[in-house]
Amino acid sequence: MNPETEVIACPACKHLVRVPLDWLGTQVQCPECRALFRAPVRTGGTLAGAELLSRPEPAAGPKPAARPDLMLMLPAFGLLVCGVVGAVVNGYLLFLVLGDPAAGRQWAAKQTEAVRKMGLEADPGGTAEEKAAREAEAAEQLLGHFRWILPAALAASATVLAGGLAIVFRRNYRLAQVACVVATLNVAHLCCVPGAVAGLWGLLMLGSEEGRAHFRR
Structure with a gap:
């Protein structure tokens, strides 16, 4: 792994994102789902989970057909x-x-x-x-x-x-x-x-x- 980056899972879509070390603690946008999250900082050798800041607005699709x-x-x-x-x-x-x-x-x-x-x-x-x-008997049975x-x-x-x-x-x-x-x-x-x-x-x-x-x- 490149020592100048950290691999962080996007809290919205779980896509793995390579974040430069100097971006840790700052706002980052996931290239996959476009969600915004705060990249965690390493504390005591452990990297905490990313904090989700906002999710992208769903794209307006066509109205469902009738x-x-x-x-x-x-x-x-x-x-x-x-x-x-x-x-x-x-x-x-x-x-x-x-x-x-x-x-x-x-x-x-x-x-x-x-x-x-x-x-x-x-x-x-x-x-x-x-x-x-x-015939009458058959009709009666049918009836x-x-x-x-x-x-x-x-x-x-x-x-x-x-x-x-x-x-x-x-x-x-x-x-x-x-x-x-x-x-x-x-x-x-x-x-x-x-x-x-x-x-x-x-x-x-x-x-x-x-x-x-x-x-x-």
């Missing part, structure tokens, strides 16, 4: 739309199944017929009476399943809607994540492809630093 918010608001809008539509559809079907049994059986019969036309279920066969009886499926789907739609609102109002980060997962898994409505897109997009954005910062503002 893009991260926009990239979150788009999936939030998708969650809101899917949540509202799912709540309306599932709420109506639940009312139909529980409030009007005759209309509920008619709707279940149409669903059973549609499944059969798609080739997902074999034709019951037999006489007209036997076929009608089997029994929907008595618990529809309330669950309605709750899932409400969760998706609440998650969209959470993103818009920057509240409840965890609820927004849960809503995106629900929408991605298509729990609210089994054919809701837009909900899956919005949910996956929202999850990706919420997992980013920009997405987390959205809820801290």
